[in-house]
Structures are given as structure tokens and as C-alpha cells.
Amino acid sequence: MKGVFAAAALAAMAGSVSAAHHRHAHEALFAKRGNDTADVCVPGCTTIWKTITGEPTLVPISTVTATSTKTSTVTRTQTPTQAPPATTEAVVVPLPTPQPRTCPTPGTYTFPATTLTVTKTTTVCGAESTTVLPGTHTVGGVTTIVKTATTVVCPVATVQTSGGVTTSTIVQTTYVCPTPGTYTIAPTTHTVSESTVLVYPVPTTINPGTYTAPAQVITVTKTGYVTYCPFTPVGLPTTTPAPAPQPTKSAAPPPPPASTKETPKPSSSPKTLTGSIGSDNDHFGITYTPYEPTNGRCKDATKVSNDIAALKKAGFTTVRVYSTDCNTLETVGSACKTHGMGMIVGVFVKGSCTAQTPDIKEQIDKLGAWDGWNMVKLVVVGNEAIMNGHCSASQLVTLIKTVKTIIPGGYKDKIPCTISETLDVWQRTEVSSALCSEIGIVAANVHPYFNAAVTPEKAGDFVSNQLSLLAKICPGKDAINLECGWPKQGKCNGAACPGKSEHAKAITSIRKTCGNKTVFFSFEDDQWKEPGECQCERSWGSAAAFSINIDISL
DSSP states (O other): OOOOOSOHHHHHHHTOOBOOOOOOOSHHHHTTOSOTTSOOOOOOOEEEEEEEOSEEEEEEOOOOOSSOOOEEEEEEEOOTTSSSOOOEEEEOOOOOOOEEEEEOSSEEEEEOOEEEEEOSOEEEEEEEEEEEOSEEEEEOSEEEEESSSEEEEEEEEEEEEETTEEEEEEEEEEEEEOSSEEEEESOEEEEESSOEEEEEEEEEEEOSEEEEEOOEEEEEOSTTEEEEEOOEESSSOOOEEOOOOEEOOOSSOOOOOOOOOSSOOOOSOTTSOBTOOOOSSSOOEEEOOOBOTTTOBBOOHHHHHHHHHHHHHTTOOEEEOOOSTTTHHHHHHHHHHHHTOEEEEEEOOOSOOSTTSHHHHHHHHHHHHOSOGGGEEEEEEEESTTTTTSOOHHHHHHHHHHHHTTSOGGGTTTSOEEEEEOHHHHTSHHHHHHHTTTOSSEEEEOOGGGSTTOOGGGHHHHHHHHHHHHTTTSTTBOEEEEEEOOOSSSOOBTTBOOOHHHHHHHHHHHHHHHGGGEEESOSSOOTTSOOTTTTOTTOOOOGGGGTOOOOOOO
């Protein structure tokens, strides 16, 4: 994790050259925009589920597409020769969609827990969100890649607003793909005048089982506040995206298309994972930034070497660095070579997202000229760059391709590249469909503290569950948690409260369930950072939890 100075004057008085810090903090997660199971503010979404019997007819509807296509919804009507008469039944099915709860005036509100049971697999309207810059954006829909001209059938979400109430309906759509290529079926277009978070509907499959929305106690300070309490499954997989488009039958059917979707089905033989990474103990890796903890100045090579030696002695096998600033490749790289540690290296992205951006070009050039690739286990291009609105998925694909060109020939097939985002970003259709073929490992930053229902003792269970979901995003590819910890100071986030004892409990819990697939965050506290909205950004240091003594002398 990286940040900016809390007091820039401190470094100026010290007369030392500081690192060109890249801002990376957790405010977006604390604001309930980063986790798929946190409270989120989304438009009211009422699912209308209809069961209709009879023969199919095609009714044209309009959609936004990249090419001229024929799109229609399939409805069913009764033919005159059939008996009994045609019937259309509208059924209200209770489903575990986020429940809107309004707090009309400032105060403390208590909402009871809710439990419901789903008896059959149902495709409904779910919601996703993405941060966008000013301009016109096309989001949502169902994306598929076809190798030849074909026709596909898939469920899509349609939305209507009347009287200030938004309702959504899932309809089955027949979509004609006239040529090979990538098609997005039934997306929506939005024009915004300022940076904002767009929320849009997506088809989501709810599996049979019991779902609960936990009790909420909320203190609000403004009028008309609305909170959404999500349901979570009890002993079952969470909800999954709707099925991918399937080809329809025709007189001369073309070969089946290769399609991608939000959460692809596992392959028939997923036992061999590409880019497998981890350790045989309960603490695989830890994040490391070579900055003095009190003022953010660059550490000298001796101090960096002492830190890496302490991590090696504690049993870590790998350190994750975010960029090349502060002579990271020279000092951290040399220390890792001396002490036999592996490295996860990164290209940090902020603001712009092209290889020609001066800051990004400098990092790529330094990595290209570096001779330490024999220690590298993984290259991470961008850290929460999509979540923070710095990159689109397609821009990251282009950037990854550029970074791959500077990996020396002998290591190109040995060192995987990936991005690091939150799970909910990976679950977006446009992210997984664009990136699964380009990355070697599916990697996410999974922070249990930013889920209001998770206590320190349950942190490991939460992270393990999130990793299981992450592993399904790109079938056949390993999944890893690239950033995970618990703050020792800050605000309570629902049941997730910071504290030294809470920190120790959370780290112990995470180590027990999935420490061999986790990069812990972070080596030491960073007092030079801004405290952030959570008042927690300075206190994630985990050295003590691994019995490491830190020399804080300057």
C-alpha cells in the first residue's frame, strides 16, 4: 500500500530527497464501494419474474450494439390448435437481492436480520457498479466472443423508471452475430458531467438455498439516507452471473462459439492450474515499501537489507513491491538476492493508463533494464486501477502486453502477469472477459476489515470464501490474495473494529485458513500517510504479529 505525505514540511526540514509516492489507500473501500458484500448505495431494483407458457415468437427490441444486428426477445403465446387456452402467470418470488432501508432523519437505526429460502435456480436482476470519468459510457450487457457467424440466446436485464421507482425485468434475447468478433448484448449508455459511480443491472443467477441479511445498527447524520443490506448464503456458494450466451439451432448451424462471461464455468479438467503460486507455510508473502515509517523518506540499502533479513528469518518467502520508486529494484532487489527471497514486482498506475505516461514509462524502463528477473514470481500491472477510475479493462490489457515485452526471453513463459483489484471488480463482465486470456493468475486485494459484518475472529473465513469465488473467475488459473491485513487503529466499520488485539486475532485467523495464498499488508506502520476516512491508514504494520522486531532508529 502506498500513499502521500501527511506533513510534507517534515521532509523538507529534514533536507532529504523523498520517494515519488504513489497514492494508494483504502478510502474507496471504507466508503462501501469496494466489496461485493458491503453495504452499497444502488437504485431500487425490484425483480419482476414471469412464467409464460406456449410457443415462441420473436418480438424486436432496440439495443445499443457495436454492429448492426438483429435482436429480439423470446415470448411464448398459445397457438389456436393447442388446448387448454394460453395462460400467463406473474409470480412474485422472494429473492436475496439487496434490501433498501430508509433512515428518514439523523439518528441511530436498528434493522433486524432477515432470512429467506430460494427453492429453485432463478435468473434475476443483480447490480454492478463502476467508477467513470465525465463523458458518455456504455456499461452492462452480456459480452460474448464468437469465432464464426452464429446466433446466441441469453438472458439480459432491462430497466424502466416510473414515478421515481426503478423496476427491472429479465428477458431472454436472441442475438444474431453476423461475423466473428466480440459482441456486447443489451448494454446501457450513460452520460455524466463529473466523475461518479455508475450502477447498472446485470443478469444474476440465484441458486437454491437459505440466505440471510444480518441485523444492522446504523448511525446516520443526514436526512433521507438509504442503506442496502445484502444477503449472504448460508453454507452455499454465493450468487453467480447468468449463463453465457448459447448458440441456437438452425438449418445449417455453424461451429459453437467460444464465449466469455462474468464468471465462466470451470473447465472439464481444472486440476492443473497455470501460474500456481503460494507457499508451504501459513504466511506466503508481505507487502514492503522502502520508506522510513515516520517521514516517508527513502531508506538506505543497509536498513532495507536488515528488513528483508528479518522477513526471511520469520519464514516469509516473498515480498511484494508496488513500483520502482525510491530505488526499490536496487535496494530491495539486492536484499532479496542476498537473503534468498522471491519478489512480486509492480507497475503502479495513477491518473493516466498508457505506457507513454511519463511515470509509467519510467517504471517500465527500469524494470526492462533490471537484471533481477530470476527472483520474480509475479508482475502486477496496476493496483486497484480500475476501482479508482484510472484504467478501463481494455487499457490494462494493452498495458500488460507492453509490460510483457520487457520480460527477458528466458522468463517470459515462467513469470505470469496480472492485475490487482477487489473481487467485485473482477466479477464485472467487461473485466473478466477482457483480462482472463491476458493474465496468468487471478489476483485480488481482499481486506476483511472493509466488510462491516466481519469480526477479527472470522477474518480468515471471509478471506478464504472470497478466494474461492476469485478462483472461479478464470477457469484453470490459480488465485491469490495480494493484499490483506487488519488495522490497529481507526474507526469501527460495523462489527469490524480496529485495535491491537483485534489485529492479532485477524492475522491469526487469516494465517490459519489461507495464509499460504496471502500477501499480508504490511511490514510496518506508515505514520507519514494521511489517516484517511477510516482513520486507519497509518496502522496496518504486521511485523509484530510474526514476531519481528523493527529497528525504528533513523
